[in-house]
Amino acid sequence: MFALPKKQLIIFVIFALVVLTMPLWMSPLGAAYPGLLQKFAIYGLLALGFNILFGLTGYLSFGHAAFLGVGSYTAVWSFKLLTMDAVPAIILAAILSGLFALLIGYVSLRRSGIYFSILTLAFAQMSYNLAYSVLTPITNGETSLQLSLQDPRIIDLTFMERGQGLPTVSLLGIDMSGYSGFYFCAVVLIMGFFIAQKITISPFGLMLKGIKSNQNRMKYTGFNTRPYMLSAFVISGIYAGIAGGLLAVTDPLAGAERMQWTASGEVVLMTVLGGAGTLFGPIMGAWIVKYFENIFSAFNDTVLHNIFAFVPEGFREWVVSCAGLFVGEGWHLTLGLVFVIVVVFLPGGLMEGYRRIVSKFGAGKPNQPNSSAPDSPAPVKQPAE
Amino acid sequence: MDAILVQLLNGLDKGGAYALIALGLTLVFGTLGVVNFAHGALFMLGSFVAVAFRQLLTLESVVLSATELSPWGTPLEIRTSYATSWFGDFGTVLIDWSVPISVLIAIPIMLLIGIVMERGLIKHFYKRPHAEQILVTFGLAIVLQEVIKAMFGANPIPQPMPEMMRGAADIGIYLGMAENAVTYPWWRMIYFFFSLSIIGMVFAFLRFTTFGMVVRAGMADREMVGLLGIDIDKKFTIMFGLAAVVAGLAGVMYTPMLPPTYSVGMDFLVLSFVVVVVGGMGSLPGAVAAGFLLGILQSFSAMTEVKSIIPGIDQIIVYLVAVIILLVLPRGLFGRKGVMED
Numbered sequence: 001m002f003a004l005p006k007k008q009l010i011i012f013v014i015f016a017l018v019v020l021t022m023p024l025w026m027s028p029l030g031a032a033y034p035g036l037l038q039k040f041a042i043y044g045l046l047a048l049g050f051n052i053l054f055g056l057t058g059y060l061s062f063g064h065a066a067f068l069g070v071g072s073y074t075a076v077w078s079f080k081l082l083t084m085d086a087v088p089a090i091i092l093a094a095i096l097s098g099l100f101a102l103l104i105g106y107v108s109l110r111r112s113g114i115y116f117s118i119l120t121l122a123f124a125q126m127s128y129n130l131a132y133s134v135l136t137p138i139t140n141g142e143t144s145l146q147l148s149l150q151d152p153r154i155i156d157l158t159f160m161e162r163g164q165g166l167p168t169v170s171l172l173g174i175d176m177s178g179y180s181g182f183y184f185c186a187v188v189l190i191m192g193f194f195i196a197q198k199i200t201i202s203p204f205g206l207m208l209k210g211i212k213s214n215q216n217r218m219k220y221t222g223f224n225t226r227p228y229m230l231s232a233f234v235i236s237g238i239y240a241g242i243a244g245g246l247l248a249v250t251d252p253l254a255g256a257e258r259m260q261w262t263a264s265g266e267v268v269l270m271t272v273l274g275g276a277g278t279l280f281g282p283i284m285g286a287w288i289v290k291y292f293e294n295i296f297s298a299f300n301d302t303v304l305h306n307i308f309a310f311v312p313e314g315f316r317e318w319v320v321s322c323a324g325l326f327v328g329e330g331w332h333l334t335l336g337l338v339f340v341i342v343v344v345f346l347p348g349g350l351m352e353g354y355r356r357i358v359s360k361f362g363a364g365k366p367n368q369p370n371s372s373a374p375d376s377p378a379p380v381k382q383p384a385e
Numbered sequence: 386m387d388a389i390l391v392q393l394l395n396g397l398d399k400g401g402a403y404a405l406i407a408l409g410l411t412l413v414f415g416t417l418g419v420v421n422f423a424h425g426a427l428f429m430l431g432s433f434v435a436v437a438f439r440q441l442l443t444l445e446s447v448v449l450s451a452t453e454l455s456p457w458g459t460p461l462e463i464r465t466s467y468a469t470s471w472f473g474d475f476g477t478v479l480i481d482w483s484v485p486i487s488v489l490i491a492i493p494i495m496l497l498i499g500i501v502m503e504r505g506l507i508k509h510f511y512k513r514p515h516a517e518q519i520l521v522t523f524g525l526a527i528v529l530q531e532v533i534k535a536m537f538g539a540n541p542i543p544q545p546m547p548e549m550m551r552g553a554a555d556i557g558i559y560l561g562m563a564e565n566a567v568t569y570p571w572w573r574m575i576y577f578f579f580s581l582s583i584i585g586m587v588f589a590f591l592r593f594t595t596f597g598m599v600v601r602a603g604m605a606d607r608e609m610v611g612l613l614g615i616d617i618d619k620k621f622t623i624m625f626g627l628a629a630v631v632a633g634l635a636g637v638m639y640t641p642m643l644p645p646t647y648s649v650g651m652d653f654l655v656l657s658f659v660v661v662v663v664g665g666m667g668s669l670p671g672a673v674a675a676g677f678l679l680g681i682l683q684s685f686s687a688m689t690e691v692k693s694i695i696p697g698i699d700q701i702i703v704y705l706v707a708v709i710i711l712l713v714l715p716r717g718l719f720g721r722k723g724v725m726e727d
Binding site for chain 2: 058060107110111113114115117118119121122123125126129130132133134135261262265268269272325329330332333335336337339340343344347
């Protein structure tokens, strides 16, 4: 069950090492502090899960943030009602978001293509609007769900006295803030990566890829594609739910804005930027988006003045004000531009860019799959059914 | 009875906005086959044409008064806008009527924006899958939104309506009801008739002109029209511009009701996509009918009587209707066979 082919095993070990040594190699990049590293791990997991749906089956969901929100709310409720331990919270988040995904997926997957995107979008907006209005007893509306001193916390309080101040999230007594929180998220991410790897190389994963390239042919060969699609949808919903739970573990607070459709758009952005359909691409996309969000947002005029100190006086003001459009508050502009450029020129994301470079310089190798070769046959157009 | 009438009226202007945006969206989809997630951004750009025009008109010259003092003891600043100082009373009228006048200005600007957008970016995506079209237009929407945010700031900028059109019409009297039983703000009524006339114009344009005939033929069978020696791509580019104009005008006229912010486009986009899907992908009458239908449904569900039966229904009614319609009638209300079916 835990066996992997040799090549995949190497990839897995390298990936695990890369993630676990993040605090080391991220420090020259100025990103080695726990808060950001936790985000890397969490959003990596989210994008990884989204990729199981979008990358493998080609179904573009615009409502993934709903599962993230459900996961967060569940985790915080578990902290409030049961225990401050992280594990039950994550498990409950996975179960509840899985059920939620089952419900939404069952309905949405009756349609495909753009209709599927709109249906998921509609469901996500519904959950968001409800979380803000009628469900305020559960979600606490705009003030967002928080821990309080009066929480029942049944399991915790049978074993110990109610302490002073707000309790913190822990894992078997280890406090889940700072680096320990990051390592917890990292381990979950590595586990998620392993499962995603298993799915990709399994017959189930091949089936999903078959659905992506031509669903009708899959049906003609006698496969009922619905259960496969639904399982892929639920799995990716569970990933999102766990990511939401982890967000709550690192910071026990859940707000409805996590469910807004722009949040779903962000996941899409990360996945496409890195390369949908590849294992590492979405995670890398998430890291890049979160890294630059953090770096660029911190830029202000003073920093820019220091950077452009070499530009002659008088001209400098102009350069700084131009560059100021793209950093700080305007960071989303940069993100949008980069995203458009990637979709136009590199539909396969950064991973495709990497592959193109490799195939250019490694052309001597005979087995290299050369996707950009001029003599490769044009993709066969899907016949109209 | 009057409560129902009030809600019906309230739904009409919102429905008008939905119908206009959905009309443009359907037009682009029907002609170019492109799923345009940047269409909401066009609505937003339109409303910011109105904002920019008013800001231009109200540019002020500041002169320090030699004699008068302000309450703080500093010389009083006399602010006069250039429009007033140049044109006198006409300038004041101009400022007062800035929103309706912006409609005229928005037409060429939006047409230009639409054509540039289509020629510059969208045209490269005709042959790509719908998912990639969604992605690239989504990215474009973010870019447009952020540019506007950088230029005009993140806060809503209220746009006053002309003095004459403030206040409300007492419709109840005409129907033999008591005074003030059913009132309807003038501007909302204007918006409703404005949207109706724009919709009428678009339909007449497609129905009764040679250009429209060619475009309709192109929607039905693009290849055949091309074989007849007609440069259908050029016509479709203009249709994209037209769709941008329709969305932009909807945005301009909506500004007095909802102070525009950079994010207004995204809010309307999701709703208008739902409208298009309910009406039927590629069906123009469907988009209009569904727009008004959803607008009216939304205002009915906001009644306290309805809310007390099903709490929260006003928040989700539009999406709920969309889900049900998509599951029961996969093609939407007026969808044609063979459009967007895979």
